Amino acid sequence: xxxxxxxxxxILENLEKTYxxxxxxxxxxxxxxxxxxxxxxxxxxxxxxxxxxxRLVMTVLKEWYLPQGYSLILNGDIEELHRLxxxxxxxxxxxxxxxxxxxxxxxxxxxxxxxxxxxLSLIRKKGRSEAELEVNSRIxxxxxxxxxxxxxxxxxxxxxxxxxxxxxxxxNKFFLRYxxxxxxxxxxxxxxxxxxxLKAEQRIxxxxxxxxxxxxxxxxxxxxxxxxxxxxxxxxxxxxxxxxYMKQEDPDKKELKEAIYNTAGILQKMLENEDYKSRxxxxxxxxxxxxxxxxxVIHKFGATGIxxxxxxxxxxxxxxxxxxxxxxxxxxxxxxxxxxxxxxQNYTLKSDDLDYIxxxxxxxxxxx
Numbered sequence: 360x361x362x363x364x365x366x367x368x369x370i371l372e373n374l375e376k377t378y379x380x381x382x383x384x385x386x387x388x389x390x391x392x393x394x395x396x397x398x399x400x401x402x403x404x405x406x407x408x409x410x411x412x413x414r415l416v417m418t419v420l421k422e423w424y425l426p427q428g429y430s431l432i433l434n435g436d437i438e439e440l441h442r443l444x445x446x447x448x449x450x451x452x453x454x455x456x457x458x459x460x461x462x463x464x465x466x467x468x469x470x471x472x473x474x475x476x477x478x479l480s481l482i483r484k485k486g487r488s489e490a491e492l493e494v495n496s497r498i499x500x501x502x503x504x505x506x507x508x509x510x511x512x513x514x515x516x517x518x519x520x521x522x523x524x525x526x527x528x529x530x531n532k533f534f535l536r537y538x539x540x541x542x543x544x545x546x547x548x549x550x551x552x553x554x555x556x557l558k559a560e561q562r563i564x565x566x567x568x569x570x571x572x573x574x575x576x577x578x579x580x581x582x583x584x585x586x587x588x589x590x591x592x593x594x595x596x597x598x599x600x601x602x603x604y605m606k607q608e609d610p611d612k613k614e615l616k617e618a619i620y621n622t623a624g625i626l627q628k629m630l631e632n633e634d635y636k637s638r639x640x641x642x643x644x645x646x647x648x649x650x651x652x653x654x655x656v657i658h659k660f661g662a663t664g665i666x667x668x669x670x671x672x673x674x675x676x677x678x679x680x681x682x683x684x685x686x687x688x689x690x691x692x693x694x695x696x697x698x699x700x701x702x703x704q705n706y707t708l709k710s711d712d713l714d715y716i717x718x719x720x721x722x723x724x725x726x727x
Contacts, residue, residue: 388670396434396577435473435515446486456490474517516578582654584674
């Protein structure tokens with residue numbers, strides 16, 4: 360993926376500043392952290408994208424993560440300030456801010472600035488709820504989690520795009536507030552199974568690789584865990600070969616037919632292997648685990664996030680069992696219902712040991 364050298368140098372400078380200015384906290388195998396991003400809180404009306412998942416997310420925060428002792432990292436774009444004014448958002452979601460405040464007073468709260476909720480410290484206090492004012496009294500540009508000798512950079516991700524340009528930021532805000540919002544044009548929410556590379560993600564991946572660190576981002580609304588697994592690649596490849604097979608003339612089909620059988624056999628054996636763990640990345644042939652993304656809590660099927668606990672990292676999804684669009688998770692044995700709220704289900708999309716991920720990263724990038 361190539362781009363203008365001037366643009367590339369600006370983005371690299373943005374990411375370097377984000378890294379060097381990060382607050383640092385130490386974590387260990389006893390730490391429990393949930394990273395959520397992209398709430399885009401509105402004012403509770405039909406165009407408020409958080410509204411449809413509000414009960415789900417608030418219940419999970421208050422009755423699962425808070426009692427379990429998780430620290431909460433809000434990784435940007437919590438408020439939708441490109442479209443709306445903060446006092447109305449603040450009063451509409453006062454009960455949510457009160458939950459955030461419970462984390463701040465208890466296991467911990469870290470709120471990171473995104474591009475849709477920037478400038479919070481400059482907004483006057485009049486008309487805002489006390490809970491929201493307290494939650495937004497301290498906003499971080501980014502955060503570094505220090506695990507043993509390793510680093511995880513938590514950043515929203517807009518630093519890897521030209522949104523950091525003041526002109527572009529103002530233009531985007533004008534478009535969303537006065538055109539997109541009145542016309543009911545929502546924010547982009549990408550399918551977490553999409554295999555299309557995105558420039559912002561590629562830039563963050565390349566930066567993290569150069570540093571020998573992990574980056575935990577949001578911004579793109581696409582949940583990622585090491586990119587994608589080998590089975591996803593094989594499924595995509597099989598699909599492409601079958602489409603090519605349907606187009607070819609008979610004399611050419613034998614070799615392609617054999618390739619389809621062989622690829623399907625490899626995939627079948629892989630999935631039947633009890634020791635198999637999904638790996639893969641759409642950004643690097645070595646499948647380096649540099650980039651993770653918490654996705655968004657306003658997806659049509661539910662909410663995704665990144666958990667860290669017990670020395671492991673998880674890409675997790677919470678969804679409403681009664682929502683037909685959440686059937687993507689198939690309700691298999693690895694999902695579990697939330698106690699007292701059986702309509703809420705949790706599903707671990709992927710997980711792995713942090714020690715393994717950092718060891719692999721060190722060996723394959725020569726970073727020590």
